[in-house]
Amino acid sequence: MSPLLSLRGLGVRYSGATAAALEGVDLDLAPGERLAVIGESGSGKSTLARAIAGLLPQTATLEGTIAWPGLDHPARNGRDIGFVFQDPGSSLDPVMSVGKQVAEVAHANLDMDWRAAMRLAVELLDRVRLPEPSVLAHAYPHQLSGGQKQRVAIAAAIAARPRLLIADEATSALDTIVQAEIVALIRELVAEDGMALIFVSHDIALAASFAERIAVFRHGRMVELAPTVELVAQPRSDYSRALLAAHLGLEAHSGAGI
Amino acid sequence: MSALLEVDGLSKRYRRGDRDFAALDGVSFSIAAGETLALVGPSGSGKSTVARILLRLVEPDAGSVRFAGEDLLVLRGAALRAVRPKLQMVFQDPLAAFNPRATVARLLDDPLRIHGIADRATRPKAIAALLERVGLSAELASRRVHEISGGQRQRVAIARAIATRPRLIVLDEAVASLDVLVRGDILRLLGELQAEEGIAYLFISHDLGAVRAIAHRIAIMDGGRIVEQGEAKAVIAAPASATGRALVAATPELPTIKETVS
Structure with a gap:
């Protein structure tokens, strides 16, 4: 089966920056695959996500290729790619009802009239398990909790039935319990719709709980790419080993270094 | 031995729109000298309200706080200023509130000057000693806040907090936004400072892994109440x-x- 997405020699340089934000990334993503992209701040993981979705600033310089063998047209963010950001507070429009924001994605990408798009939006709000979706559709972002806003952002991201969902630190601003609920939701939606997932995170344990493969980034380069079980059990790079060792777990043996 | 901090029956109600809700409802706990108590709970559970009350930014409706033998909530003026150096605070990104062009030396000079800990002639030396204390080079003193990394900023914030030789530091999500490798370093630094200087910590967090690594005891909050309290590793093993x-x-x-990933 041909990959959904194929990156060759992908590099990104922001204008005015001395070092490349991303360099020489070769990566294939299969349709329906769940890939975690792990790294610390400045590793290039968010730049990778934005480059794939075409969300880089116009002043950034791109090298290499981003090909979509699994699509018969160039991928478009919103239609073929759903993108969920870390902070739903700034990705949602504060003065538009949440139902309308979800409907707008369907209206713009699926050639749907507003009535049908609004009906779909209510269905999607229900699908992301927001309470009383037909009432909540009329609410504004400030009336919702952080976790509820992220559910709305996810509903908007999947509205056009994209082939790829990109979650860029989508749960990092949430508390542990809400984070686990959102991860469970993303996992379920991806399975039901057969979407591929790129889950960008700094938390290797969180990523390992549901990704099939993990790509570890450092200083703009992919230092390791391996199936999750293999990477956790036998990391090949020193850096992956350090990240695994820094995980503070709840088992009796963990956190011994502190 | 009496506790360093004794919090008894704190309650606080807020109005949100037309309804009234309890941010804190009878919260009691204590911290001994040199001990770390973790305050853990979901967003909105009341953890940060506790911190704000300890800093006297918010007045509770009921309850008392005894700190180092003083009734903290009734202190005013000079008496409050006398206690302040003993109770310090480190936030998630504490230096974000400062002028990004201020130098590290300037940030560390403030507490030394305001609390009269070192005079003008000895302050540069005191600043260098503080930087070394938190594992930073003394050369960092001339750098500006926006030029240093997140981990370095958090070390500077800790240096600033320990400048006044506190008995208790409230750490409110102090490691939450750090990279994992840096988080480990900062937790180790906090452990060393506690071992050497007997500082107590109130470690407010929702990261149970970090809590397990640093805290002696844990208090779990939900809906403005403490729902469980005990030895940290025991509670985490069997809540x-x-x-x-x-x-x-x-x-x-x-x-x-x-295990296989399904």
């Missing part, structure tokens, strides 16, 4: 409250080698 169980279940663990 008795529903909130404690939910927090443990939600904390990601690395799969063991035999």
Whole structure:
């Protein structure tokens, strides 16, 4: 089966920056695959996500290729790619009802009239398990909790039935319990719709709980790419080993270094 | 031995729109000298309200706080200023509130000057000693806040907090936004400072992994109440409250080698 997405020699340089934000990334993503992209701040993981979705600033310089063998047209963010950001507070429009924001994605990408798009939006709000979706559709972002806003952002991201969902630190601003609920939701939606997932995170344990493969980034380069079980059990790079060792777990043996 | 901090029956109600809700409802705990108590709970559970009351930014409706033998909530003026150096605070990104063009030396000079800890002639030396104390080079003193990394900023914030030789530091999500490798370093630094200087910590967090690594005891909050309190490792191994169980279940663990990812 041909990959959904194929990156060759992908590099990104922001204008005015001395070092490349991303360099020489070769990566294939299969349709329906769940890939975690792990790294610390400045590793290039968010730049990778934005480059794939075409969300880089116009002043950034791109090298290499981003090909979509699994699509018969160039991928478009919103239609073929759903993108969920870390902070739903700034990705949602504060003065538009949440139902309308979800409907707008369907209206713009699926050639749907507003009535049908609004009906779909209510269905999607229900699908992301927001309470009383037909009432909540009329609410504004400030009336919702952080976790509820992220559910709305996810509903908007999947509205056009994209082939790829990109979650860029989508749960990092949430508390542990809400984070686990959102991860469970993303996992379920991806399975039901057969979407591929790129889950960008700094938390290797969180990523390992549901990704099939993990790509570890450092200083703009992919230092390791391996199936999750293999990477956790036998990391090949020193850096992956350090990240695994820094995980503070709840088992009796963990956190011994502190 | 009497506790360094004794919090008894704190309650606080807020109005939100037309309804009134309890941010804190009878919260009691104590911290001994040199001890770390973790205050853990979901967003909105009341953790930060406790911190704000300890800093006297918010007045509770009921309850008392005794700190180093003083009734903290009734102190005013000079008496309050005399206690302030003993009770310090480190936030998630504490230096974000400062002028990014201020130098590190300037940030460390403030507490030394305001609390009369070192005179003008000895302050540069005191600043260099503080930087070394938190594992930074004394040369960092001339750098500006926006030029240093997140981990370095958090070390500077800790240096600033320990400048006044505090007995207690409130750490409010102090490691939450740090990279994992840096988080480990900062937790180690906090442990060393506690061992050497007997500083107590109130460690407010929702990261049970970090809590398990640093805290002696844990108090789990939900809906403005403490729902469970005990020795940290024991509570995390076998939480008795529903909130404690939910927090443990939600904390990601690395799969063991035999487990397969489904």
